[in-house]
Amino acid sequence: MTSTLPLILGVEPVPRTQWGPVRARNRNCAVVYATANGELDLAGSVNLTWRDKILGRYLTRYEVSVGDHRRTGRLVSSPLTCSDGSHRFDATLDVGFRVHDPLEIVRRNVTDALPVVYGLLVPQLRAEARKFGIEEAALAEEHLNRLLARGASLPEGITIYHCTVVIEPDQAARDHIATLLAARRQATIARGIHEAQVAAARSEQAVLDVQQEGALGREAQRRAALGNMSVDLEGVLKQHLIMHPEDTATVAELMVRTEADRTSQSDLQAQRWDQMFRFLVEKDLIRSADLPGLGRAIPAGLDALGPRQLAMSTDQAAPAQPAPQSPAPVLWGGRAGQHENPSGGAPDAATRQLPVYLLIDTSAAAQPFVDGLNATLRDLLSALNADLAVAEGIRLSVLAFSERSQVLRPLSAAAQSPSPAIPAASGPARYGAAFDGLADLLSSDVDALKASGHRVQRPIALFLSTTGPSDEAAAWGGARDRLAGHRYAPTVIACCLGGTAPGAARRIADRPELAFEGMPGVPVADQVAGFALLLRNTVLGLGRGLRSGRPDLVVECPAGLLSAAAAHH
Structure with a gap:
């Protein structure tokens, strides 16, 4: 395409001797006259007076091209970019336009039509081309030609009556597309080879299945014979x-x-x-x-x-051999002296196991207590690890409860094990979830210990709450009653801290002397310290009792806590 396309073909002054406008000699041109004060008139459209003709009204005469113009060229300096922003389309633009307002051409001094025409079309084409991928050149061409078919009327006095564009990927894009097509062909070939291999493998497997079926049939016949x-x-x-x-x-x-x-x-x-x-x-x-x-x-x-x-007298007769013993039952509390060895010596402490369950409140109200409770568990396990002889008979499990019960640590040997982390506090405190969760564990835990040859003491459960129950009293009370009626019902120690309603600990604990409350006005840290001391002394005392053969439950009220039996007496 040519670099310029002038629309003003001639500019000349009007002689004084010229009486009036001189029309264009070419029908594809229009003549525009300019007056001294800048007014423009189209020749033949204004009737001049004799005064204007004699005195000479016009100063300058312009000839403006009003014929049809057609240009075809590639967009090189402003290429069309596809949607990925990396590849470009090769675009060839065919545009036809004409001047519909010669006065506006002269007024705006449009000496070159191409910048005006392409300045309108190219930005539109680039914006629309970005909606298509490099593989969608045909779709982009169809879309752009549909938009260009409307034509356009420019404010410079030019009408675009025809415009079409031919779009193809550029060389880099064609190389990219060729690579993609080659990769797809390879993938299709590989997929076909894979399917053929799968079919062959299945055919071979079918033959092997038939052979095996025949062999099994012959073997069955031989067995029948x-x-x-x-x-x-x-x-x-x-x-x-x-x-x-x-x-x-x-x-x-x-x-x-x-x-x-x-x-x-x-x-x-x-x-x-x-x-x-x-x-x-x-x-x-x-x-x-x-x-x-x-x-x-x-x-x-x-x-x-x-x-x-x-001659064998009655007192000389050999003692009858004892009948084989069934697995030892749960020892429901009491002193271990009732289960001494047949030899009369001290009981075998290594075979006695005491399950201890910690039921810890992790509801939203327990948030101020979480750090202290984590430290409490770490201190308890450190104390047990420091005295392995005491920890030998203790089996420890930790359950957290809020809306539901969660096992943080399954029942296992207390020593040589890491401390479980208490989860972030959230939700309401459902006491029933704690009791039902413990009841679900008791049978499998105790039966497993018995099956391993251990004699199992009655379990101990330490219940810790920091707020009142969210479930109805009848609901959690029923769950507590079901736990009490379990065949391996534990002895429950209750400790209610924080905002727990007075009297709740007594309703949960097995006996009033096993119920404790946080002392009113005592800071959270001191309440947790009191519970930590209660937990440590109770568990270590039970471990020493198992070691000596007298696992009595002795619970003392430490500083920071208040005995519920004494508080509500």
């Missing part, structure tokens, strides 16, 4: 003989040898039994009349011996 035969040595030889009749002579010889060996062994055993029982009768250790009761026939010649009855 041999089903009535014995599986002793004689039966095995017979089965071999059926499948391999050519070995008849060898099998017959083996069967004869087997029968001879069996007879010889039976004679030797009978001889040894005769010698043993003869010795017992001769030494007055047994009577011949006692032999049938022992499931043995009287050996030949023993009935002729003079039987001498053994």
Whole structure:
């Protein structure tokens, strides 16, 4: 495309001797006259007076091209970019336009039409082209031509009556598309190869399945044919003989040898039994009349011996052997002295296990207590690790409850294990969730300990709350009653801190002396310290009691807490 397209073809002054406008000699041109004060008139559109003709009204005469113009060219300096911003379209623009207002051309001094026309079209084309990917050149071309078909009227006095664009990817984009197509072809080929390999593998597997099915069928037929035969040595030889009749002579010889060996062994055993029982009768250790009761026939010649009855008084009789014991039941509290070893010595402390459950409130109200409770658990486990002999019989489990119950630490040996982290406090405090969660664990935990050969003490549960229950009294009370009715019902110690309603601890604990409350007016840290001391002394005391054979539950009220029995007496 040419670099310029002038629309004002000529500019010349108007002579004084010229009486009036001179029309254009070319029908594709229009003549515009300019007056001294800048007014513009189109030749032939204004009727001049004789005064204007004589004095000369116009100063300058302009010839403006009003014919059709057509230009075709590539957009090189302002290329069309696709949606990825990296690749470009090769665009060839074919545009046709004409001047519809020569006065505006002169007024705006439009000396070159191309910047005006392309200045309107190119920004629109670039904006619309960015909506399409580099692989959508055809769609972009169709979209842009649909928009350009409307034409346009420019304020400079130019009308665009025709505009089309041809769009193709540029060289870099064509290389990119070619690479993508090659990759897709390779993927299609690979997919076809994979499908063929899968089909071949399935066909091969189907053949193997048929072969295995046939082998299993033949094996089933052999088992059915041999089903009535014995599986002793004689039966095995017979089965071999059926499948391999050519070995008849060898099998017959083996069967004869087997029968001879069996007879010889039976004679030797009978001889040894005769010698043993003869010795017992001769030494007055047994009577011949006692032999049938022992499931043995009287050996030949023993009935002729003079039987001498053994003089055995009642106090000399051998003590009866104890019947086999079933797995030891749960020891429901009390002193361990009732379950001493048969030898009369101290009980075997290594076989006694005491499950201890901590039920910790993690509702939203417990947020001020969380850090202190984490420290409490760490201190308890540190104390148990420092005295492994005391910790030997303690099994510890930690449950958190709010809206529901969550096991933070399953029941396991207290020593040599990390402290569980208490989760972030949130939600309401449902006491029923704590009791139901503990009841769900008791049977499996205690039965597992019993199955391992341990004697299990009655479990201990330490219940800690920092606020009142969110569930109705009837609901959580029912859950507490179900826990109390469990076959492995624990002894419950209750400690209610913070804003827990007075009296709640007494309703939860097994006995009033096992119920504790936070002392009114005492800071949170001191209340938690009191609970930490209560927990530590109670668990370590139980461990020492198991070690000595007297696992009595002794609970003392530390500073920072208040005995619920004394507070509401």
